[in-house]
Amino acid sequence: MNAVIETIGLKRNYRGFEAVRGIDFTVARGELFALLGTNGAGKTSTLELLEGQDVPTGGSVRVLGHDPFHDRGKVRHRIGVMLQEGGFPPELTVLETVRMWAGCTTGARPVDEALELTSLSGRRAVRVKQLSGGERRRLDLALALLGRPEVLFLDEPTTGLDAQSRRDTWDLIRELKAQGTTVLLTTHYLEEAEQLADRLAIMHQGLIATTGRVADVVAERPSRISFELPRDRFLGELPPLAAMGVTRHSDEGGTVRLETRDLQRTATELLSWAHHAGVTLHALDARSASLEEAFMEIAKGFEDFGNPGDHGDPGDPGRHGTTMSTGNPGNHGTTRTTANTRTTAITGNGETR
Numbered sequence: 001m002n003a004v005i006e007t008i009g010l011k012r013n014y015r016g017f018e019a020v021r022g023i024d025f026t027v028a029r030g031e032l033f034a035l036l037g038t039n040g041a042g043k044t045s046t047l048e049l050l051e052g053q054d055v056p057t058g059g060s061v062r063v064l065g066h067d068p069f070h071d072r073g074k075v076r077h078r079i080g081v082m083l084q085e086g087g088f089p090p091e092l093t094v095l096e097t098v099r100m101w102a103g104c105t106t107g108a109r110p111v112d113e114a115l116e117l118t119s120l121s122g123r124r125a126v127r128v129k130q131l132s133g134g135e136r137r138r139l140d141l142a143l144a145l146l147g148r149p150e151v152l153f154l155d156e157p158t159t160g161l162d163a164q165s166r167r168d169t170w171d172l173i174r175e176l177k178a179q180g181t182t183v184l185l186t187t188h189y190l191e192e193a194e195q196l197a198d199r200l201a202i203m204h205q206g207l208i209a210t211t212g213r214v215a216d217v218v219a220e221r222p223s224r225i226s227f228e229l230p231r232d233r234f235l236g237e238l239p240p241l242a243a244m245g246v247t248r249h250s251d252e253g254g255t256v257r258l259e260t261r262d263l264q265r266t267a268t269e270l271l272s273w274a275h276h277a278g279v280t281l282h283a284l285d286a287r288s289a290s291l292e293e294a295f296m297e298i299a300k301g302f303e304d305f306g307n308p309g310d311h312g313d314p315g316d317p318g319r320h321g322t323t324m325s326t327g328n329p330g331n332h333g334t335t336r337t338t339a340n341t342r343t344t345a346i347t348g349n350g351e352t353r
């Protein structure tokens with residue numbers, strides 16, 4: 001891989017506090033890499049090291065083959081940086097701000113082009129202090145684009161933008177990428193990463209918890225099927241769950257939830273059983289994992305198996321009912337009995353007690 005960005009064992013401490021605790025990743029030329037993570041995960045701290053704003057406490061970072069801090073002169077004019085807070089002089093107009101920045105930028109693109117790209121042409125006479133939050137983000141982006149950078153660092157580029165402006169910014173980022181720009185962005189919008197990223201990393205407490213293409217990160221998570229069994233039917237009447245590809249299951253108040261790594265096989269066998277047994281599965285829902293689920297699992301630091309969007313403590317049986325792994329093929333496992341759980345135990349031969 002032709003790595004434009006490379007970190008090895010990268011660390012950053014603030015007076016003894018380890019904000020970045022040894023991370024490795026590479027970004028190839030023309031790639032868009034998204035850094036996701038919980039608040040305080042270390043994304044901005046990492047980005048600042050890539051931008052050459054500080055020296056790593058440990059490990060190494062290379063951008064365009066150089067140390068961005070010590071070889072700043074070789075790197076700075078080839079990168080564009082959009083910080084979370086631009087910190088522009090409030091009394092200058094948009095046009096004056098972009099002109100001033102262009103004056104300090106080698107080979108700057110025309111000011112009008114930068115304003116046009118970021119849909120700020122109509123706001124050129126407005127003072128910075130009068131801009132909306134979203135317009136300031138676009139001004140930040142205009143400045144980052146001025147030098148036609150080979151590598152663009154975008155720290156939460158669409159925070160505060162309305163839906164239309166966000167999509168316009170996505171289109172612009174796609175266009176820049178199509179022209180060969182390498183982009184590293186941080187974002188709290190998972191949809192943004194799904195839309196734009198070739199690869200991503202999810203950071204948590206200073207470490208990379210998972211990385212890869214969106215499809216790879218999602219594929220590491222199980223798919224889910226849920227349905228309601230009729231009152232006179234029991235989970236134990238189904239074929240052995242493990243043989244259907246189910247890795248975990250629960251039965252809470254008649255609502256059955258299954259986790260599987262093979263959604264097609266489990267769904268096919270479930271529907272085949274229901275058809276032959278003459279059972280209607282009410283509220284049937286089958287879905288692949290989402291990036292949001294992957295993120296939430298990492299954010300919580302453990303695997304949960306509750307309602308979609310409910311990420312409480314799986315150790316709290318009163319909240320989630322039965323939760324287990326199906327470790328033994330042909331056996332539905334052993335349930336924990338809870339107040340709101342209908343199935344209390346499933347024996348090895350598949351009978352429910």
Ligand SMILES: Nc1ncnc2c1ncn2[C@@H]1O[C@H](COP(=O)(O)OP(=O)(O)OP(=O)(O)O)[C@@H](O)[C@H]1O
Binds near residue numbers: 045
């Ligand atoms: N200058 C600093 N001095 C001390 N601690 C800092 C400093 N800058 C950041 N931190 C701490 O380092 C940790 C990582 O911060 P960082 O801003 O990199 O996280 P982040 O992932 O960008 O968070 P967010 O998504 O909230 O912007 C946080 O706990 C933060 O409080």
